[in-house]
């Protein structure tokens with residue numbers, strides 16, 4: 282990096298006095314010392330990565346990163362994503378040193394302890410400045426792609442004065458070895474996300490030892506192949522790092538990779554450069570030696586005042602930029618201002634409720650047989666004009682998923698005027714990007730694939746749930762009902778697996794009306810992601826009477842009450858609710874009093890109070906029908922209930938044949954009901 286001018290902090294007019302007086306070396310060593318000390322005190326953690334990346338982080342935070350520590354929610358701040366989340370002490374040290382609220386020294390001393398703001402891996406919501414939860418390697422990189430995309434989408438809407446920032450992401454060898462990195466890198470390169478800068482901690486070490494044990498990729502060539510700008514620097518040379526970042530910022534039509542060659546555990550006298558520093562305390566002797574080697578002659582957790590003052594000055598250097606941004610933001614109308622963070626304010630919420638109620642009335646009146654993927658598309662056509670920042674997409678199944686509507690316009694490489702992303706066949710990358718879109722603020726992402734491929738997105742879905750992000754997964758072809766594509770494409774265990782995940786609403790609407798209700802709930806659940814499990818095949822409208830009330834909101838409800846005391850309760854979800862209704866009619870002809878319960882969302886039903894649940898479920902024996910495995914249904918069936926569903930993988934055939942073949946029919950439901958009734962009479 283010799284060809285261009287060097288950037289010196291002394292020449293940077295935005296630097297203030299205190300920052301100029303603290304040396305780079307001291308500031309970087311403060312990070313190293315805090316990382317060593319916190320890991321040592323916790324007796325667990327990862328000191329190597331923060332020590333190795335301290336120089337890069339210092340250059341970034343003191344010379345480039347646009348942030349104001351006292352306004353961590355500034356919508357136009359640069360985003361900093363620590364994809365290599367095991368190096369959490371790097372982030373915690375930076376947040377403390379730059380003066381973020383709630384990150385006191387005490388928190389660093391309580392690293393990895395119960396109730397601290399400094400968990401083992403950074404967790405979104407635990408402290409201001411933590412932009413996303415990382416730790417599962419590669420996810421942060423995927424999030425960063427979504428954030429960089431959000432920035433461009435919002436820039437197009439709001440203009441440079443309001444939205445105009447970068448996304449920086451620190452990724453390690455592990456992140457780049459993960460499969461998700463391929464999807465993320467490829468998507469970012471294709472879309473020309475020029476505001477994304479990845480700082481690769483190129484230390485050639487992972488847990489098992491040198492990376493040469495398992496990988497020989499040329500990362501530079503790999504990124505270049507995906508149309509990234511790339512650079513390679515000595516990650517311990519502040520001027521080279523600064524120049525590389527400066528150059529990367531100047532490239533606006535491509536994302537940038539800066540491979541920073543670093544030494545893991547930099548400063549540790551005998552362990553630096555080895556896997557021994559990756560994920561274990563260095564030990565008292567090694568820490569003593571590192572203090573000597575780094576000329577850091579201070580007590581554990583002590584950061585001398587001039588150095589801390591220098592860091593705090595870095596935390597305020599964009600105060601004027603923040604102030605002028607705040608002035609500009611004041612000129613926005615209130616909904617636009619609110620829309621920068623949460624697009625669904627009270628007014629939008631009211632509009633959603635009105636639109637869904639009107640659509641439900643239409644669906645009831647028309648009574649058309651529609652697949653729920655088609656109903657979902659119709660719902661989206663109503664929602665898109667009223668929900669700002671509703672950004673759709675699909676992993677190459679736009680037509681199948683019904684995610685692309687007449688009102689959708691496609692985002693193209695370098696052109697961000699649209700509201701629809703062709704994510705390509707990159708389910709995992711799509712889900713991680715959607716987390717980034719949601720985390721950025723201003724965007725409500727929805728994206729589709731087949732339900733069976735929720736497995737390909739599951740690690741990111743888990744993070745949507747853990748972080749409490751409003752992400753809507755439109756997952757169609759939700760059972761053997763998809764037919765001829767066969768068992769590779771027919772989900773059987775996915776519903777149960779997704780229902781096992783905390784803070785995730787798995788919704789399986791039975792008709793158009795429930796589908797509209799599910800969408801309403803998905804958009805209004807601000808802190809919970811939603812899976813919409815939708816059919817390929819047409820379904821009759823079962824809700825014959827229009828209700829303004831969202832009956833799906835309680836998770837389950839009585840669709841048809843028995844005429845008199847119940848002999849049996851039939852429970853159905855999605856496409857199989859119609860079978861329960863048919864079975865109830867058959868039984869009625871025989872004088873059997875059957876109630877039919879629709880249960881579109883198990884989690885919401887579980888959250889109701891006991892009296893509601895008991896009233897819905899009743900005390901008669903129960904039969905549930907769902908074209909999936911029965912795992913989990915025990916809870917709603919009790920010891921004596923019967924389950925009609927799948928007991929293994931599906932098969933390739935027309936849907937009707939499959940339902941018969943696997944015994945998922947109204948006749949089977951009625952027979953199971955009769956048997957249960959007989960048993961209770963015996």
Ligand SMILES: Cc1ncc(C[n+]2csc(CCOP(=O)(O)OP(=O)(O)O)c2C)c(N)n1
Nearest residue numbers: 330416417418453454455456486487488559
């Ligand atoms: C998906 C996933 N798999 C495995 C791990 C466990 N793990 C944590 S760090 C790490 C090695 C990462 O190596 P690198 O990125 O080079 O980090 P460094 O050794 O430089 O700190 C592994 C395998 C993880 N956190 N996430």
